[in-house]
Amino acid sequence: MSSRRFVHRANFLVMIFFLILGYIVFRMFVLQVVEGNEYREKANMVRFRMEDLLPARGQILDRNGEVLARDTEAISVYCVPRMIENPEKAAQRIAPILGLDTGETREKFESRKSFVWLKRQVPLHLKEDLEKDKIVGIEWNKEYKRYYPHAPHLSHILGFVGIDHQGLEGLEFTLNEELTGKMGYMTFERDGTGKEIPGSLVYLSPQRGYNINLTIDRTIQFYVEKALDEAIEKTKAKGGVVIVNDPRTGDILAMASRPFYDNNHFNDYSPESWRNLAVSMLFEPGSTVKPMIMATALQENKVYLGESFYCGGSIMVYNHRVRDIKSHGQETLEDILINSCNVGTIQIAQRLGEETLYRYLKNFGIGESCETGLNGEEIGLLRKPRNWSALSIGAIPIGQEMLVTPIQLLRSVSSIANRGILMKARLVKKVTDENGKVVREVLPSPIHRVVDEETADIVLNMMRKVVDQGTGKKAAIPGYSIAGKTGTGQKIGEDGRYTINRFYSSFIGFFPVPEPCFGILVVLDEAQGEYYGGDIAAPVFREIVQNIIHYAGIMSENAEVTVY
Structure with a gap:
């Protein structure tokens, strides 16, 4: 009687073992095959980093060399939604810094997209606030924002540029090709702690746009x-x-x-x-x-x-x-x-x-x-x-x-x-x-x-x-x-x-x-x-x-x- 009970218990334990083993094999299959690309992408995004390096747009100057249009440094903040563990908590921390609505920010964090802009061309000093308590999945690029020191004077002559730094009106539009420089980039590999691996950096310097000297006084x-x-x-x-x-x-x-x-x-x-x-x-x-x-x-x-x-x-x-x-x-x-x-x-x-x-x-x-x-x-x-x-x-x-x-x-x-x-x-x-x-x-x-x-x-x-x-x-x-x-x-x-x-x-x-x-x-x-x-x-x-x-x-x- 006792031996039969032992056999039943042994069979039950073997069945449990194989169920657990089967589940492990199934999960491994899912992780390695079904969702493998997604996790490899996440790993690569943590391991490898590539940043576009935007060129500074050329200046526009008057006949005496006074600057009429120039670039100022700014940052554009974006998120990788799948890397954000707690969208609600992250939104409560990030939205006030960027002056965004908390609910709308949370919706962006919960998006199924691989990349979402949070806010473009925000003041450079906000970078310090973002770095104080870094949230995984929230990144930023350095960009340039166009500034016209004598505005609104000269607005019809100079025109303006859009959010992507392309000229849309005035000389900014018609001379866009000369004012716009050439894009650069930077790539490097990070270790498990997030630090850059020495010797992995590849850097192509951006080329600044040409300056335009006008006849305007x-x-x-x-x-x-x-x-x-x-x-x-x-x-x-x-x-x-x-x-x-x-x-x-x-x-x-x-x-x-x-x-x-x-x-x-x-x-x-x-x-x-x-x-x-x-x-x-x-x-x-x-x-x-x-x-x-x-x-x-x-x-x-x-x-x-x-x-x-x-x-x-x-x-x-x-x-x-x-x-x-x-x-x-x-x-x-x-x-x-x-x-x-x-x-x-x-x-x-x-x-x-x-x-x-x-x-x-x-x-x-x-x-x-x-x-x-x-x-x-x-x-x-x-x-x-x-x-x-x-x-x-x-x-x-x-x-x-x-x-x-x-x-x-x-x-x-x-x-x-x-x-x-x-x-x-x-x-x-x-x-x-x-x-x-x-x-x-x-x-x-x-x-x-x-x-x-x-x-x-x-x-x-x-x-x-x-x-x-x-x-x-x-x-x-x-x-x-x-x-x-x-x-x-x-x-x-x-x-x-x-x-x-x-x-x-x-x-x-x-x-x-x-x-x-x-x-x-x-x-x-x-x-x-x-x-x-x-x-x-x-x-x-x-x-x-x-x-x-x-x-x-x-x-x-x-x-x-x-x-x-």
Whole structure:
């Protein structure tokens, strides 16, 4: 009896043994075969470490070497969910450090994904807090965050970069390839304690992006943005643009557009505010084109100095009466420009004819890209004569039936200030590596001669009298010779007709005459109340000039300018 009981017990123990053994074999099979890859991946993730090494993005600097855009160090924190043992506890510790919601952080820790970002580009000092009580499965990479020290100034020129450090707007976008360096990496093996195994490190250094030196002068940019903001506040304008250039070289010294945004916090603004109106706004330039019409007629010998024209307050063009602001009576060529007379300008254009008028406007750069390198740039519109109506010969010479951008208009009229030579607009001076070696240089580039020197000088002197005696008096500064032209263009409504209370108010001017080294265009969009360019845009020009005079050291009437 006892022996039989012993056999039963022995058989039971053997069965238990084989069950345990079978379970062990089964678990080994599961661990080694079924889940082997997963555990090998976990082991390798603990044993081997590979980190991408992001390159620093190149700096953007102004013409004097002042930094306008640079990188600051940051970290981006991520997790490997399967390695986090207690998601709830880990979330309670990590979320406050990163400023995250605890519940959402726990959900990320419980994710079935192999990799989840927790927060990108957080301040570098948080690395110390994360290291104090390290949690297995939570890692971080060093990254760079773009910083603009003078923001919101220059936002439309510089643009911004996205979370992956790729340029999305402005020069950051169009020059992204040169600004972005080459990625590096680092790999090493760790022992059971997590320490790096000596000799296992493999390191490829990242290559920093190139630096970009602009033609922009940060100080002049400050004056421009301040004056534009004050003008918009005073006139209640919808928006506006101011551009400053050097007519001799085509250098863009300042460029401001409103509405504005802050590129350090671009996500807080609507995409519409990112738009750079200086290169993308299309508008009818109004009377600011008249110096080009005058230069064309003089160059073609269709008019001569001393000749006079009669303005009775209106003129018939085909079957349509074009009205002027008033009857100017008998006028010389100078008077036509000084008074911004539509009737006299149309009479001159009729002598030129459609083909000649079109050819010269194209030579002045109307309807042609300025190739500034800024995204969103428009080319404007100047229809060929075969597409003109019978009224076009009366509309185009007074700045209607054509569309220009602000930068295009400034470049075109600047050819008169540059003694007849049209220059390519230049925004980038050179590209250098981190050691200062020049990789690419952009030199001033003449496009072609539009009119000869004598013609350009005559028209520039007429524009000086516009400021001294005519519609541009509010741009005058005692002791300095300034040439300019006012413009007031009606906006076209949704019905395709000109509105009666919406205008573009503009002033374009150059100084010091007779050899200008500064050109300035001011455009205000839909100012309330006064709307004539001579009344509201010319004073903005004057304020900017007064600041530049002090900054650039322009001493007095006809005095030489210090080297700039």
